[in-house]
Each structure stands twice: as structure tokens, then as C-alpha cells.
Amino acid sequence: MEPRFLTSAADKKGFLRPEKPVIAVSGRSNVGKSSFINMLAGQKRLARTSSEPGRTRLVNYFDFGAFVLADLPGYGYARVSQTEKAKWARLLEDFFSPACMPAHVFALADIRHAPSADDLTMIEFLYAMRVPFTIVATKADKLAKTRRIPAARALAAAFRTGEGNVLVTSAQEGIGRERALLLAAEICARAAEGAAEEEEEE
Numbered sequence: 004m005e006p007r008f009l010t011s012a013a014d015k016k017g018f019l020r021p022e023k024p025v026i027a028v029s030g031r032s033n034v035g036k037s038s039f040i041n042m043l044a045g046q047k048r049l050a051r052t053s054s055e056p057g058r059t060r061l062v063n064y065f066d067f068g069a070f071v072l073a074d075l076p077g078y079g080y081a082r083v084s085q086t087e088k089a090k091w092a093r094l095l096e097d098f099f100s101p102a103c104m105p106a107h108v109f110a111l112a113d114i115r116h117a118p119s120a121d122d123l124t125m126i127e128f129l130y131a132m133r134v135p136f137t138i139v140a141t142k143a144d145k146l147a148k149t150r151r152i153p154a155a156r157a158l159a160a161a162f163r164t165g166e167g168n169v170l171v172t173s174a175q176e177g178i179g180r181e182r183a184l185l186l187a188a189e190i191c192a193r194a195a196e197g198a199a200e201e202e203e204e205e
């Protein structure tokens with residue numbers, strides 16, 4: 004099926020709890036979350052890109068057939084009040100609650116930059132919540148080819164994860180699409196195994 008937009012949620016009342024696994028996409032504002040989702044979908048305008056800031060405070064859900072993608076609101080936006088930041092933290096805490104815990108997180112980081120304090124806090128939060136994640140290094144087209152692997156390695160080290168846990172991507176050039184979709188398929192297979200085991204235990 005063609006991936007399609009499902010719904011937006013402003014708070015926990017709106018969060019989906021679908022039968023299929025949810026994969027969340029996190030990262031700072033402007034890192035390329037919507038563009039990454041568009042690349043995965045093979046559609047230019049499924050998740051809008053930054054020209055529409057109104058939707059960025061919401062969790063946007065997309066049905067990819069075997070799984071649901073959740074585009075999380077971007078963090079680290081400079082011109083945001085304390086109240087807004089507190090709201091964002093609340094939203095995230097609610098989103099990562101047992102009732103609607105995602106199966107996996109694609110944590111996006113710009114391949115050109117060292118992680119921000121907010122990026123590191125996000126990953127620490129994922130470790131604390133025990134949510135498996137993959138670092139998705141975005142905008143690889145902005146680096147010369149020979150600099151991409153070293154940059155990905157540096158990101159892995161900064162996030163204290165393995166090199167194999169960093170996926171180099173470019174929404175502009177379509178880099179990393181196949182690997183990301185393959186990973187999503189593996190996540191779905193694992194979630195299905197988990198569900199079958201739970202049933203056996205009952």
C-alpha cells in the first residue's frame with residue numbers, strides 16, 4: 004500500500020495504540036525528520052517540511068502498511084519559551100509511556116555536527132526508557148563522500164553507541180532508503196515474535 008497520513012495528536016488523548024508496531028522519528032527542529040519520512044514513503048509531500056511550523060508541535064502519524072511512523076515534534080528550537088519547553092517534555096513523557104510505547108526510534112542527527120545537549124538528553128532518555136533506537140545521520144549529501152563514514156563514526160562515539168547503529172542518509176539524494184526500510188521490516192518481525200511469545204505465556 005501507499006504510505007498515508009493518519010492523524011495528528013496534541014497530547015496523550017490523541018496518541019494511537021495500533022496493533023502494528025510504531026516507529027517514532029525524533030530529532031531537533033530542522034534536522035530533516037519530515038524529509039526522511041518522505042524519502043521512506045517515496046512521496047514528496049507526505050510529511051510536510053519545515054515551511055509549515057504549525058504542525059511541528061504535534062505528533063504526526065503515518066501508516067506504512069506493516070508499521071506506523073510517528074513524526075515527533077522537533078526539539079532545540081531557540082525561540083521557544085520555558086512553557087513551550089515544559090509542554091514538549093510532557094508530551095514526550097506521555098508518548099513514551101507503557102500504554103503506547105514505540106517499538107523503535109529513529110533518532111535523527113545532522114551528519115555534519117556534533118550532537119547538541121538536547122540530542123544527548125534525548126538519547127539518554129531513550130536508554131532510560133529502554134527503547135531500542137537507531138541513529139539516522141541526515142543530510143549526507145552536504146559532506147564529501149569520503150567524509151561520511153568518519154562523520155558517522157564520530158556520531159556513534161558521541162552517542163555512545165556502535166558504528167553499526169548509525170544509518171547514513173540523504174533525503175535529497177535518496178541515500179539510506181533501502182537500509183532504513185529493511186531495518187523497519189526487521190523491527191516488525193521482532194515485534195511479531197514478541198507478540199507471539201506473549202500469547203504463549205498466557
Ligand SMILES: Nc1nc2c(ncn2[C@@H]2O[C@H](COP(=O)(O)OP(=O)(O)OP(=O)(O)O)[C@@H](O)[C@H]2O)c(=O)[nH]1
Binds near residue numbers: 173
Ligand atoms: N541538503 C539536504 N537538505 C535536507 C535534507 N533533509 C532535509 N533537508 C532540508 O532541511 C530543512 C528541514 O527539513 P525538514 O524535513 O522539514 O526537518 P524537520 O526535522 O521535519 O523539521 P521540523 O518539523 O521543523 O522539526 C528543509 O529545508 C529540508 O529541505 C537532506 O537530506 N539534504
Ligand SMILES: [Mg+2]
Binds near residue numbers: 036051052053059
Ligand atoms: Mg517536520
